[in-house]
Amino acid sequence: MKILTGNDLASGDVIWWAGDGWSRQVGDAADVGAHGDDLARAEEAALRVVGAYVIDATLGEDGVRPAHIKDRIRAFGPTVRPDLVEQPTEADIGKWVI
Amino acid sequence: MYRYDSYDQAIVDARVEEFRDQTQRRLTGALTEDQFKPLRLMNGLYLQLHAYMLRVAIPYGTLSGKQMRKLGEIAGKYDKGYGHFTTRQNLQYNWIKLADAPDILAELATVEMHAIQTSGNCIRNISSDQYAGVSADEVADPRPWAELLRQWSSFHPEFTYLPRKFKIAVIASDDDRAAMRLHDIGLKLVERDGVVGAEVYAGGGMGRTPMVAPLIRDFIAEDEIISYLEACLRVYNRYGRRDNKYKARIKILVHEIGVEEYKRQVEEEFAHMRELGLNPPVEELARIRAFFAAPAYESGLSDDIDRSNPAFALWVDRQVAAHKAPGYAIVNISLKPIDGIPGDASAEQIGLVADLAEAYSFDELRVTHAQNLVLPHVKKADLYAVWQKLVAAGLAEANLDLITDIIACPGLDYCALANARSIPLAQKIAARFAAAERQAEIGELKLKISGCINACGHHHAGHIGILGVDRRGVENFQLLLGGSGAEDASLGQITGPGFSEDGVVDAIEKVTDIYLAERESGERFLDTYRRIGMKPFKEAIYG
Numbered sequence: 001m002k003i004l005t006g007n008d009l010a011s012g013d014v015i016w017w018a019g020d021g022w023s024r025q026v027g028d029a030a031d032v033g034a035h036g037d038d039l040a041r042a043e044e045a046a047l048r049v050v051g052a053y054v055i056d057a058t059l060g061e062d063g064v065r066p067a068h069i070k071d072r073i074r075a076f077g078p079t080v081r082p083d084l085v086e087q088p089t090e091a092d093i094g095k096w097v098i
Numbered sequence: 099m100y101r102y103d104s105y106d107q108a109i110v111d112a113r114v115e116e117f118r119d120q121t122q123r124r125l126t127g128a129l130t131e132d133q134f135k136p137l138r139l140m141n142g143l144y145l146q147l148h149a150y151m152l153r154v155a156i157p158y159g160t161l162s163g164k165q166m167r168k169l170g171e172i173a174g175k176y177d178k179g180y181g182h183f184t185t186r187q188n189l190q191y192n193w194i195k196l197a198d199a200p201d202i203l204a205e206l207a208t209v210e211m212h213a214i215q216t217s218g219n220c221i222r223n224i225s226s227d228q229y230a231g232v233s234a235d236e237v238a239d240p241r242p243w244a245e246l247l248r249q250w251s252s253f254h255p256e257f258t259y260l261p262r263k264f265k266i267a268v269i270a271s272d273d274d275r276a277a278m279r280l281h282d283i284g285l286k287l288v289e290r291d292g293v294v295g296a297e298v299y300a301g302g303g304m305g306r307t308p309m310v311a312p313l314i315r316d317f318i319a320e321d322e323i324i325s326y327l328e329a330c331l332r333v334y335n336r337y338g339r340r341d342n343k344y345k346a347r348i349k350i351l352v353h354e355i356g357v358e359e360y361k362r363q364v365e366e367e368f369a370h371m372r373e374l375g376l377n378p379p380v381e382e383l384a385r386i387r388a389f390f391a392a393p394a395y396e397s398g399l400s401d402d403i404d405r406s407n408p409a410f411a412l413w414v415d416r417q418v419a420a421h422k423a424p425g426y427a428i429v430n431i432s433l434k435p436i437d438g439i440p441g442d443a444s445a446e447q448i449g450l451v452a453d454l455a456e457a458y459s460f461d462e463l464r465v466t467h468a469q470n471l472v473l474p475h476v477k478k479a480d481l482y483a484v485w486q487k488l489v490a491a492g493l494a495e496a497n498l499d500l501i502t503d504i505i506a507c508p509g510l511d512y513c514a515l516a517n518a519r520s521i522p523l524a525q526k527i528a529a530r531f532a533a534a535e536r537q538a539e540i541g542e543l544k545l546k547i548s549g550c551i552n553a554c555g556h557h558h559a560g561h562i563g564i565l566g567v568d569r570r571g572v573e574n575f576q577l578l579l580g581g582s583g584a585e586d587a588s589l590g591q592i593t594g595p596g597f598s599e600d601g602v603v604d605a606i607e608k609v610t611d612i613y614l615a616e617r618e619s620g621e622r623f624l625d626t627y628r629r630i631g632m633k634p635f636k637e638a639i640y641g
Contacts, residue, residue: 012145012193014148044131073519080521
């Protein structure tokens, strides 16, 4: 699947296109098919995202997972600061990153 | 320490308001990202992997307690409670909101700091020796020259759009603690026949094409340093390649046209510069130098240190260096705890070091390119009190220049350019070699890790260097041996095929085992490597 990611313009937070808006959880990411680049342009013009780009991802039993390690780290947060990750309460969430 | 005059302050304040307006226009859509990006970069604001990152300049690595405290306050108020000291003596905040950036810059301006020229193809923060002014063997304190260069290079109209970024280091000792010859230009202050001047090195650097800078002038008198550098930059600005960013640094120009031809062109331009009379008046250097006068050291102090506490004695032996004034010492504060992140400090730790600087070090501290901190003027009688406070704050690791004193770039955990994670590898290596006795047995061994070929972690200059690469989406690590960023500067050589994260830790252990087996009396790791060469290490690693 193809998913769209970028950073929130004002906060810089990593965000994922969820079909009807942006989410901070990669698990909410929606398949953008062939429309990712058009969406990125429109959302950047609407000042909701900066640096948007389309990436490959897989949808498995555990949900949406970016294909490349760089994007998995973007989704998870710094692997060396588990206290700062997006969902610190889920102890095993980082296991899929590497 | 240098204090801003009204011109400095007015420039920085105006820049803050200019950026506030630019930021507002970006947030309201009046500026596109393509328009805004070069503006934010000129103010040190990057968009990194997780968020905006702000790089704050720490000129020649010197800070007052008040400035350090402000850095800690900003970390607590606007970031996630910590900052990262870099290999260019700067500080980076990793979690900045765009809307907050102008307010942060305004707060920095209140303590005479900024983020100007911490990015972009301009002359970056001038770096220097963290022992400047307190080392007994220096010709002169290099910081007045570094400050003069800071003023000369700030908003220099001719050098704001160079072919590529430009880094300058200034030292004044035979011991090079600033990796001077791995800069675009390195200055080493020397004295010839009673006249102070500088040796000039040009065309060094790391990155994808590492080079040790050759000497291009063996002496330039102090009152002509600026016009000589102007000539160096003019030749580079005119002939440096702008068609390929990977070949745009001055090192490529010097290499491609040859050292002698570059020198000839610089001398020709310098002769022209001399006619223009552009050197700053000698009085200006004297004015700047007055800010760096030695503090009022007490006389008659004892040099005795009570070493009855073994942990304190271990720390003194490793972290405390000789000071030029009797009764005083230089304290190195490690930002490399075994389970920590190289160069990171919490807001509370930053505040504590600010307090220590004010209470024990004439209100002054330094940042090192090795991502540690220094209190430059501590009475030996105060060392125990300082150590106790450092222990309480988790800042008393005794590992300066040992295998766990690892330089590591932020790597793929934070950096959008990185291919592999540097920090977890640094932590694994530190854990493997954590035992104090083992570190002491190995002795001086500078280990440096970069998460990509841009070499922010100085891997080319490590006695042991590690370069993280991407092998079809999987982290892989190349091992290098034999580099040095010190006065015996050299570039490391790759051992062979790369390793997994665990594999490279094992390989380093084999390398240190060979060193311990082969070393002769008094040899550091680097000395043994240079004597016996790569072969025995390679056989042990790949056997």
